[in-house]
Amino acid sequence: MKKLNAIADFLFEVGILSKTPRSGFYFLGSGQQSVAEHINRVTIIGYVLSKLKKQANEEVDEKKVLEMCLFHDLPEARTSDLNYTHQKYARADESKAVDDLASTLPFGEDIKALINERNGGDSIEARLARDADQLELILSLKEQLDIGNERAKTWIPLAVKRLNTKEAQALAITILETPSDNWWFHDKEDPWWVSRDKNR
Helix, strand or coil, X not given: CHHHHHHHHHHHHHHHCCCCECCHHHHHCCCCCEHHHHHHHHHXXXXXXXXXXXXXXXXXXXXXXXXXXXXXXXXXXXXXXXXXXXXXXXXXXXXXXHHHHHCCCCCHHHHHHHHHHHHHCCCHHHHXXXXXXXXXXXXXXXXXXXXXXXXXXXXXXXXXHCCCCHHHHXXXXXXXXXXXXXXXXXXXXXXXXXXXXXXX
């Protein structure tokens, strides 16, 4: 029963991530995103990068990439999100946050190992998870650029320089060449946008 209580506490803690804002948007001047929203897209990007790696006939533990992406910002439930400017002057004790959390859970050491490996960046899985994190930032910046925030243009090159894998670097180029509304508005010449005739 005690283990289940700790797990219930953990699940409530995870819920705080949906209420924790990504603070970099304050400095960008537009946009908003919770840590949970960020993690969601990072995890999907990690899935995509793993598939691209496998298509290139390279070995990768896809499950581990997904788990690293899923848990990479978990400590921010306790430390909050420190953007790059904040990190220059303040230090969050992420290790203590992870240690304290891990000590309460029957699977805590597994989560701790995933976060530590991802932060170390030595394995291919860690590099893909870290690249997924940067690609999510690049996507968010491109979305803000597309709605007129020119400041985002100056942030993008720094995020691109942080990418380590060829899959992420190639995907970043395509992201930056693609309008963020292309997925739903690429057929804007279609008469449907005027007539909205669903019988066509």
